[in-house]
């Protein structure tokens with residue numbers, strides 16, 4: 687009976703609040719098509735891409751995270767949620783990246799070795815593009831060699847690293863220590879982020895800044911670029 691109702695549910699007939707709540711449920715249930723449809727409906731109603739991202743998608747994923755932590759959801763289910771989230775993000779990406787301006791700096795960003803979480807890192811990449819940065823996204827599970835290769839090839843201003851696990855966050859120090867050993871550390875702005883990190887950790891490993899979320903990553907990158915230019 688409930689399934690029948692769900693199949694028949696016309697998302698466009700819902701009010702904004704009801705639709706956002708429904709999208710949280712659909713994200714929880716890993717329903718990619720519904721997330722794509724809901725995202726398009728909200729945009730069609732005049733919502734900005736960043737409001738859809740924050741209120742419907744990121745908030746939905748936060749709820750998924752709580753039940754994953756509490757053992758109510760398991761990896762296959764969370765993978766489906768992540769896939770649904772990506773469906774919405776693909777629609778928002780070009781909107782967030784819309785900017786006619788010249789790139790204000792170049793960033794490479796990747797999730798570190800051993801870690802396959804990429805939603806937050808991709809969000810940061812999208813927001814940075816939206817703020818006018820050129821972004822080279824290295825993907826997940828990056829050993830130090832990948833960062834070095836990308837530095838050589840792309841000559842970025844900023845190196846961004848993401849880690850979502852307490853077991854992978856120490857790898858950020860491996861990357862930074864390698865830059866120090868090669869005498870390259872001071873040539874780049876190193877920004878780090880991911881749920882288990884904090885400012886203390888960032889300072890301890892020798893990064894330039896910890897970014898709590900994608901918006902802070904953009905602000906920090908802008909500020910550090912301005913400092914770099916002034917110097």
Ligand code: B1M
Pocket residue numbers: 744747748750751752754755756761762764765768795800801802803804805806807809810845846847848849850851852853877878879880881882897898899900901903
């Ligand atoms: Co994983 N996982 N996971 N997981 N997963 C967490 C991180 C966890 C906290 C869940 C929990 O137990 N509560 C926990 C880590 C515990 C710990 O280390 N203390 C955990 C675990 C244990 C695991 C596995 C080990 C589970 C297992 O296999 N038993 C496994 C590890 C796999 C691996 O990496 N080797 C695993 C697997 C997975 C999935 C594959 C199922 C899936 C990832 C799918 C994907 O990314 N494509 C997954 C997910 C989705 C999560 C949760 C639920 C959600 C993460 C997410 O996407 N959040 C997560 C719980 C949680 O975080 N609450 C969890 C939404 C995203 C927008 O936020 O990533 O924090 P976030 O990014 C933010 C900021 O952190 C910041 O800006 C972003 C945007 O605002 N930021 C940066 C992030 N990176 C940045 C880089 C920057 C700047 C800012 O650079 C400059």
